Amino acid sequence: MGFVGTVLGIFGFGFGITAGLVIGYYFFIYIQPSDVADPEIRPLVEEDQETLQKMLPEIPFWVKNPDYDRLDWLNKFLEYMWPNLNKAICATVKGIVKPIIDEQIPQYKIDAVEFEALTLGSLPPTFQGMKIYVTEEKELIMEPSIKWAANANVTIAVKAYGLKATAQVVDLQVFALPRITLKPLVPSFPCFANIFVSLMDKPYVDFGLKVVGIDLMSVPILYRFVQEIIKDQVANMYHWPKTLEVQILDPAKAFDRPVGLLHVKVIRALKLQKKDLLGASDPYVKIKLTDSKLPSKQTTVKMKNLNPEWNEDFNFTVKDPLTQILKLHVIDWEQVSFHGSFFFHLVVTLNISCFAQIGKHDKMGMNEVPLKDLTPDEPKLMTLALVKKKDTNDAQNDKSRGQLVVELTYKPFKEEELPKTFQQTKTLLVRAPDNTPDGGGMLVVIVHEAEDVEGKHHNNPYVRILFRGEKRKTKKIRKTRDPRWEEEFTFMLDEPPINDKIHLEVYSSSSRIGLRRPKESLGFIDINLSNVVNNKRINERYHLIDSKNGRIQIELQWRTKD
């Protein structure tokens, strides 16, 4: 009895437990509805104290911290948009997943895998506060607190051998605190080139995973385990300082980086027309590339020569070879006569900007070469017929004005030389050029902007830089208390400027003549350069001395060859 009874007992127990599980499964789980109901949301005012107590840890950041901003308008927006967004996202997911499933299932002898239900639920993600950081760099940093407690329902049914098994994900909840950085800021829409996203904390993830109706996640150990794995996996990928980089604008376009070099050799001109009344003309060639901020370049003047030979070389950086055009003007140089010079003097005092146009330099002819006509890396010898004006069917164009012989070579930079991403551009930027002396480097001073600079009599601020006896200055910005210069100055140095200081002073000068105080100082600042050498780069806002509230943002870089 004893032994047999025990064996029978164990056997019976085994049988019983199977039957019990089946019955229990049928009674308690199988007949339970598997669809997800909308949670009942009661107005907060009606809640009792106990429920409120439970809610306390979830109170949004903007309530707790004054430096967070409320984003309820965005929540509302999302809420209204959510039904559409839900449908759109689900349709997209189905569209992507379906072909993959169809391709995979024949290998596994499965009849069909299909979505029985796919919805993200009626609850949209919510923003529980937004914090932003203001730095001196060209970037926008924001940290929204995103909480998505969804009543999502994703049910996948697998059919094989005439049986059906379902796996269901319900009540997905994701809480995360991502940092979104938009940088660098660029002057073309949408005004930033990249988006960087990284998580500042391990995200909170919770969900129910039902396999044939049984929620596996309700086994406490398993739940912990799965949650930890997910958190670690996500954290490994995107936890700060690791980031997800999304490129919005092409870096070359965004930064206006040159993509190639144009080599221009002005060889000679032939049969130029006589312009001077006495003797032959004194020609020189002015070369300009369109859409380029670089000033035009010019050859030497060949005196009294209508068939001058120059053989001079010029280089231009090219940003867009498809649209840029090289313009060549042959100009007759003329000395300004005594009469002219008197007049000239008068005009200059009145308006300095007229300077370039003063002195009667006759145009002898011009022509243009669109860069798209050039084959890359192939020198092209061109003989250009000079005309008076381009793109007009002017009768005067028929007149022969001579010819200009030039040799043009367009050398695009090699693919690998071009910076691919923002990070690469950054590293490329901080290197000094190759001709820097060993042990030395390049000191770069970037004068960004100033605020609240106030002059007593006028407010046309500019900055003067004094460094080792060298003086530089920015352009003058008229009538503003918050000038923005964004100008860069470089100093080549043989050794690091550890014991040096740089002196920057903001001045205002009046454009009016005869004012009693033509120039006044709006404040200055001395910066020790040893920190710059140690840190390579310092970008800070300094309070101006001798100024009430004035501040100035200066970026200093110490670039070495390596």
Place this chain on the structure above:
Amino acid sequence: MGLVSGMFMGMVFGISLMAGWRHMMKYRSTKRIAKAADIKILGALSRDDLKKICGDNYPEWISFPVYEQVKWLNKHLSKLWPFVAEAASAVIKESVEPLLEEYRPPGITSLKFSKLSLGTVAPKIEGIRVQNLKKGQITMDIDLRWGGDPSIILGVEAALVASIPIQLKNLQVFTVVRVIFQLAEEIPCISAVVVALLAEPKPRIDYTLKAVGGSLTAVPGISDMIDDTVNSIVTDMLQWPHRIVVPIGGIPVDTSELELKPEGKLKVTVVKANNLKNLEMIGKSDPYVVVHIRPLFKIKTKVIENNLNPIWNETFELIAEDRETQELTVEVFDQDIGQDKRLGIAKFRLIELEPETPKEVNLNLLSSLDTLKIKDNKDRGSCTIKLLYHQFNKEEQLIALEEEKRILEERKRLKEAGVIGSTMDALDGAASLVGSGVGMVGTGIGTGVGLVGSGVSAGVGMVGMD
């Protein structure tokens, strides 16, 4: 015995295991659902909710204005502004210049930007409000304030004078921008965006005009002309119910529903005016009336000379696009040598009319509609008009739409041909002040333009009825 008890024990154990599991499932599920409900509530808190949660420790820094504050957006905007300003200048130049061309007053031959920079001061968003007024649409109102220092120099060419650079200074824009997002069921879920300036509170766009290196008095009336142009553009293009519809995201959608369409026709009979103010030195005023709903379509009665109680009895038809918000503007002018003087202005809200029911109203004339500008409360007389509003059916609507298009094109063609400007100058120097109405075209060149005149040279029917 062992077998049976074993089986029983096993069954009890199995069932209770399942029951326990189910209990756990239920427990975890309720917990999750409760959390979801909490998060949902906390995503849209009101002042009372917060009071209830926080009790006595209610944080002082929190307030709940109608337009929710967006300090973070402003901070970002001010940092981003130099870049936005540079990028936007080109876009504005491209998009606004054709507009200026379309709305430029007849006295000016060319109106272009010769310099445009948006300055260093970023606009400030006072607040944002999101509403769901219509199914399938999200309405977002942005309270925008911009007291900027942009440098805008307009190159203005008038008929007689060469190009004058005119600088727009101290621009101030206070307005509520209404953005309506039309939802769709495909990503990006927005099929079109409608942008308009909310009419209430009325958009305030202030600026001072200054001629560069000269004086504005060189061309009399030029600042009025520019004011008029800006005003027309704002009220006829941007201010609700007028709107700009921008389709988005490559989804081919029918945006015609969103566009402003002729909705009905208003038959206006200008009967008479009483006790008009006398502005003439000698004799009495020579009054005439200009009526419009949209400033682009102004119609004028004939002038009755030397009369302060004139009777016109002239009937016009005007198209209404949005009965709920549009108004009929009635202006009485005194024809004079040089500029015509305004004797009074009055507005009548179309919503007060019952469709197909004639109504006679007596409008009190005011010196200006801007209550801040009214200096005197002197009685400026009244104007009696008869109104009949007719709601269009589908077919009539289409006809009216076509007609409106045709008139606009006709106007454009005339403008290009230079007919309007010159004809107007020759006919009536004062006409330019009245503005750029089609009605003016009618008076200027009569039926020769192809508009349907109703006998009297001044009465130009907008729609070729009957």
